[in-house]
Amino acid sequence: MRRIGVIGAGYVGLTTAACFAHLGHRVVCADVDRRRVARLCRAEVDLHEPGLARLVAEGLREGRLRFVVGNREALSDVDFVFVCVPTPTGEDGSADLSAVRAVLREARELMAPDAVLVIKSTVPAGTTDRAAAEMEGHQVVSNPEFLREGHAVQDFLQPQRVVVGASVESAALRVLDLYSGTGAPVMVTTPTSAELVKYASNCFLAMKLSYVNALAELCEQIGADIGDVTEGMSLDDRIGASFLTPGPGWGGSCFPKDTKALLSTAESVDVDFSLLRATIDTNEHQPQRVVEKVRELLGPVEGRRIGLLGLAFKAGTNDLRDSPALAVAELLAEQGARLAGYDPCVDHGPVPVVSSVEEAATGASALLVLTEWPEFAELDWPDLASRMARPVIVDTRNLLPRDKVTEAGFTLLSLGTPASTTRPTTAGL
Ligand SMILES: NC(=O)C1=CN([C@@H]2O[C@H](COP(=O)(O)OP(=O)(O)OC[C@H]3O[C@@H](n4cnc5c(N)ncnc54)[C@H](O)[C@@H]3O)[C@@H](O)[C@H]2O)C=CC1
Ligand SMILES: O=C(O)[C@H]1O[C@H](OP(=O)(O)OP(=O)(O)OC[C@H]2O[C@@H](n3ccc(=O)[nH]c3=O)[C@H](O)[C@@H]2O)[C@H](O)[C@@H](O)[C@@H]1O
Numbered sequence: 001m002r003r004i005g006v007i008g009a010g011y012v013g014l015t016t017a018a019c020f021a022h023l024g025h026r027v028v029c030a031d032v033d034r035r036r037v038a039r040l041c042r043a044e045v046d047l048h049e050p051g052l053a054r055l056v057a058e059g060l061r062e063g064r065l066r067f068v069v070g071n072r073e074a075l076s077d078v079d080f081v082f083v084c085v086p087t088p089t090g091e092d093g094s095a096d097l098s099a100v101r102a103v104l105r106e107a108r109e110l111m112a113p114d115a116v117l118v119i120k121s122t123v124p125a126g127t128t129d130r131a132a133a134e135m136e137g138h139q140v141v142s143n144p145e146f147l148r149e150g151h152a153v154q155d156f157l158q159p160q161r162v163v164v165g166a167s168v169e170s171a172a173l174r175v176l177d178l179y180s181g182t183g184a185p186v187m188v189t190t191p192t193s194a195e196l197v198k199y200a201s202n203c204f205l206a207m208k209l210s211y212v213n214a215l216a217e218l219c220e221q222i223g224a225d226i227g228d229v230t231e232g233m234s235l236d237d238r239i240g241a242s243f244l245t246p247g248p249g250w251g252g253s254c255f256p257k258d259t260k261a262l263l264s265t266a267e268s269v270d271v272d273f274s275l276l277r278a279t280i281d282t283n284e285h286q287p288q289r290v291v292e293k294v295r296e297l298l299g300p301v302e303g304r305r306i307g308l309l310g311l312a313f314k315a316g317t318n319d320l321r322d323s324p325a326l327a328v329a330e331l332l333a334e335q336g337a338r339l340a341g342y343d344p345c346v347d348h349g350p351v352p353v354v355s356s357v358e359e360a361a362t363g364a365s366a367l368l369v370l371t372e373w374p375e376f377a378e379l380d381w382p383d384l385a386s387r388m389a390r391p392v393i394v395d396t397r398n399l400l401p402r403d404k405v406t407e408a409g410f411t412l413l414s415l416g417t418p419a420s421t422t423r424p425t426t427a428g429l
Contacts, residue, residue, distance in 0.1 A: 001025055002178060005074030005081040007103050009036055009067065011047060011253075011319075012120060012145050013084030015152040018052060021059035022157070023181045028066050030074035040067040048318040048345050051153040071103065075110040080178065082118045082143075089257045094264035095124050104131050111138055116171050118143045122198050122258060124265050128165060128191035139171035142191040144198035149252065150316025159184040165194025199262040203276055206255045208243045210282035216246040216416025217289065226416025227398060246415040248370055248396040249286035249324035251313035256283075256322045287327035290368070293394045293413050294332070298365055302336030305389070307360030308351065310371020310397075311343040318345035325370035326350060328396075340364070344373055362387045372397040381408030 002025045006017040009031035017029035031037050039046065043060055045053040059065025068074065075081055083103050090096035100121055107117055116139045119128050123142075132140035142165035147155035162179045164186070166172035172188045179186070189197075216226040226246055234241035250256075259280050266273035291301075298304060313323035320326060329339055329351045341351045342360040354360050357376070361367055361384045369376055377399050385391040385408045393405060395414040405412050 002080060003078040004028075004178075005030065005071075005078040006084055007031075007071050007074055007081065008084035008086070008099075008121075009033070009040060010084065010086070011049070011149055011152060012147065013082070014040070014045070014047065014056070015049065015052060015147060015156050016082050016084055016120060016145070017065060018055035018059055019153060019156045020178065021062075021065035022055050023178075024064070025178070026064050027059065028068060028074040028078065030068050030071045032070070034069050037067045037069045047152075048316070049150065049152045055153060071106050072110060075107050076112065078112070078115055080116050080118055080175070081107060081111060082120050084120050084145075087121050087123055087257070087261075089260050092264065093260040094268075095122070095257070095261040097123060097127065100127070100131075104134060107138070108135055111135075113137060115139075116141055116174055118175055120145050122202075122254065122261075123195060124199070124261055125192045125195045128195060129167070132167065132191075139166070139168055139174075140191075141166045141171050141175050142194040143175055144194060146198070146201065149319055150314070157182055162186045163194050163197050164188050165191035167191060199258055199265070202255055202258040203262050203279070205243050206250055206259050206283070207275065207279040209247070209250045210279040212244050213246050213249070213286055213415070214282050219416040220418060223418045224416075225418065229416075245372075246396075246398060247286075247324065247372070248290045248328055249283045251322040251324040251327075252319065253321040256280075259283075287324055287331055289415075290328045290370075290394065290396050291331045291335070293396075293415075294366055294368065297392050297394065297411060297413060298390070300335070301332055301365075303338070304365040305338045305340065305363050306332055307357075307364040307367045307388075308339060308341040309343075309357060309360060309367060309369045309376050310373055311341045311346045311349050311351070311353070312371050315372045315374065318343075320346065320349055328368065328370060343371060344375065357384070358387060364388050365390045366392040366394060369393065369395045369397055369399055372399050374399075377401060381405050381410065385409045 004020050004025050004027045006013050006029040009029050017027045021027045043057040045056055085099035087095045118141050120143050128140055128142040144163055162184045164172045164175050176186050219226045230244040233239050263273055263276045311325045312318055339351045340354045340360045342354050342357055381404055391410045393410050393412045398414045
């Protein structure tokens with residue numbers, strides 16, 4: 001059993017705190033947000049993360065997990081401090097490290113000399129080494145987090161890898177020991193390399209998605225089908241099958257900020273990372289491309305009611321931060337469309353939110369699938385068509401069963417699919 005302080009009770013901090021408590025450690029989790037802490041003390045978790053509320057309740061009940069306002073307790077009398085505060089995009093595109101710096105200032109005063117400070121927030125290469133220099137003798141270690149929202153607990157307890165960056169081996173081993181219960185493959189490297197593993201991974205995935213989204217546009221122009229193209233690509237295990245589905249753009253609280261931050265790092269050392277710039281540019285164009293699809297079917301959208309299916313940045317979460325669905329909604333609203341958004345996990349947002357797909361469809365001139373919630377693939381298509389002013393669907397996640405939807409009388413457009421294709425059959429091969 002180790003004593004662990006966790007600073008920040010958001011997606012990463014709360015997951016870290018609850019999972020370490022579950023693994024048998026004694027955890028104090030601190031946040032500056034009083035309301036969040038008060039709710040957590042009552043075991044109320046407002047993040048949509050399977051299993052997280054159960055682990056929080058278990059930790060509180062068994063006395064291994066506590067939540068506090070302010071960082072003092074989580075910094076003193078502990079063996080490890082995990083820094084899990086936000087690192088948003090700053091004004092110039094680089095990561096804004098003000099929350100991390102504020103924690104470091106407090107940590108310098110309050111941490112025991114033999115405690116290890118672990119930076120789990122995503123921070124630019126060099127941050128951990130600079131922090132170590134400022135921390136006057138404390139061990140400072142980089143331990144980036146790779147969890148996905150919607151799978152946070154599973155990804156934390158069964159990670160594909162644990163990466164630790166440390167300049168002192170004993171500090172790395174102490175941190176790795178905390179994860180011994182997970183059985184995950186581990187890697188120890190320098191802090192700078194560990195920090196870059198994090199950005200390099202997120203940016204690579206973003207690049208893969210921008211590549212697929214650009215490819216989808218090309219498919220439309222030359223009469224190929226993106227689903228078949230990516231399926232064919234994925235049979236090569238060097239490419240793999242994941243992250244090959246086109247969409248309205250990649251979003252969420254990390255890819256957009258991390259791509260900008262890595263580009264900013266490259267610029268700061270005069271490296272021309274034009275591949276990364278193109279990755280971002282392609283993505284920023286994507287919501288506009290979706291709106292053009294809608295206009296292709298409807299003409300001007302002014303005054304028309306449009307139902308949005310999905311508001312979160314991806315399925316499995318209620319997180320609206322940097323959601324491409326909202327970027328599309330904003331463009332449509334600017335052009336005078338009347339919007340009604342439905343998301344199974346979102347009850348309010350910056351667009352009018354309704355409580356069912358049927359409500360979103362009623363009187364609408366188009367439905368727009370923006371988040372890949374599986375339930376959107378299993379709707380009562382004839383019923384929806386009968387409720388709409390015009391039975392038109394734009395499926396930006398290529399999720400819907402084309403045959404059933406068109407049989408119900410819908411005009412359906414998806415990304416990377418030619419308007420009509422005659423597919424050869426493999427029956428009899
Ligand atoms: N959300 C995700 O899926 C992942 C996020 N990350 C990284 O982890 C870091 C945290 O991200 P999230 O957990 O998503 O953020 P979040 O916004 O969900 O939570 C951050 C929490 O820190 C608190 N906070 C802010 N300043 C503080 C301070 N000075 N002292 C104590 N608490 C403070 C906030 O009130 C908030 O509750 C970021 O660097 C992010 O890039 C890494 C992997 C996955
Ligand atoms: O640093 C982070 O915060 C995390 O960022 C991502 O996790 P997350 O933001 O939860 O979302 P993803 O599941 O990676 O999806 C990102 C975006 O790509 C989109 N996407 C994903 C896959 C796909 O095939 N197509 C597609 O458009 C999603 O809809 C979403 O908008 C990474 O997957 C995590 O490993 C990382 O820890």
